[in-house]
Amino acid sequence: MTSKYLWIFLMLMSCAVFSQEQNYIPYRKGKLWGLCDTGKFITVQPQYKDISWYDDSVKGFHAELNGKFGIISSNSTLVMPFISDKPIAVDKGKFLVFDGWDYYYYSMETRMRLEKQIQNARPPVGDRGWGWGIEPFSRKDIKEPVLSWDDLNNEDVEMLKPYNNHQYELNFKRDFIEIKAGDSYIGIYIPELHKIFLNTPELAHIGWQYYKGIPYIYTMNTSNLMGLVDIYSHEVYPNKYHEIALVDVHQLIYLSEPDPNHQNNLIFKTILPNNNVLNGKFDPDMLLWKNGNPFQLYYIMIDGKKNYAGEDGTLYFEG
Structure with a gap:
């Protein structure tokens, strides 16, 4: 039983150390970067052109200094000196360093230079620490759905009855219906709320949405500045945005x-x-x-x- 609890204790300790390293945040002062913890305690003084998040594959943080890349630990000691022209990767259990002409392996234990990389394929460059991502695909070709009469119930039809004639024009949007009379915008009807919001000469209602489960309506004044009201038309944000x-x-x-x-x-x-x-x-x-x-x-x-x-x-x- 003693061995079992000792093993659990050691596992928890290792997780705590790992979590602490992951918790260090790239910290910028002026144009220089260092590291700090969530309490803003500086662990690596800002002195680098750039610094990454913790990268478990290299057991440290990628950093750039004077155009060269190296790896540092959370206590500012060098894991790998600043000798590479590109971010240092790990391949086959060894550091992979680019000296401007070729890629060379370095021992992860001694940091001594080993053999030259022979393969012609582009070597892997670890980017987990730098936080680079993939751009989302474009949505410009996706047609936005709009409401139709088939989406309305009897209560909606009754609410719109005064405006369902030749005097008015009903424009169906994604989640509301715009009411017009010639060139004038009368207001909007929101089927989900079963409520009409009438415009005034100073203020128009231009859309709505839920936020934290509460519906809010967007407004716009004659200066094209936006505001926000609740379903009772009480102002949430003034029209200055x-x-x-x-x-x-x-x-x-x-x-x-x-x-x-x-x-x-x-x-x-x-x-x-x-x-x-x-x-x-x-x-x-x-x-x-x-x-x-x-x-x-x-x-x-x-x-x-x-x-x-x-x-x-x-x-x-x-x-």
């Missing part, structure tokens, strides 16, 4: 408004699920651990690289 995006799958809200100091610029804000606000447009990234609890990480692209922030509003970059 260039765009409002409710991303229900990640429970994020993106707001952009015109910059009063620069006419062609937009000011972005991201509202997180816990209502913390980040300046800029952040997308969800990795789920880490902080104080034993799941901790969601978000990123913003700056100069073509991901810069990170935590769900508590902590920014892992500056300058």
Whole structure:
């Protein structure tokens, strides 16, 4: 029994060490990169042109310094020196280094140079640590579905009865019906809510969606600025935004408004699920651990690289 519990203990300890390494976050200060933990404690001082997430295949973090690539550990010691012209990969249990002309194997234990790689095929380059992804396929050829009379029930037909004549025009959209009279937009009818939202000379209703199980209606004023109201027409966001995006799958809200100091610029804000606000447009990234609890990480692209922030509003970059 003692051996069994010792084995479980050792397994848990190894998982804890692995999780800690995975928890280190690329941290930027100015133009230099290092590493920090979720509490923003710096483990590798910012000194590199670029740095990756932990790559288990090389047991370290890919980093770039003076145009050369190496691998460092979480305590700033060198796993492999900065001698490669491309990110270092692992092949056949050995490091694979490109010296500008050829690929050579290096021992993972001694870091000593071994034989030259003979095969002609392009060598594998580990990219798990760098976070590169595949672009999603284009949806431009997919036709968006729209409502039809067949989708409506008797209550819907009764609600639309005053507008179902030659005086009005009903335009069926994906999840609502637009009501027009000549060149005038009268309002919209939302079958799922069985409710008509009438426009005013100052405000038009332009769409709707659920967010966290609650329906919200988008509005637009005469300056083409967006706002948001609830089903009782109570204002949720005033009409001052260039765009409002409710991303229900990640429970994020993106707001952009015109910059009063620069006419062609937009000011972005991201509202997180816990209502913390980040300046800029952040997308969800990795789920880490902080104080034993799941901790969601978000990123913003700056100069073509991901810069990170935590769900508590902590920014892992500056300058």
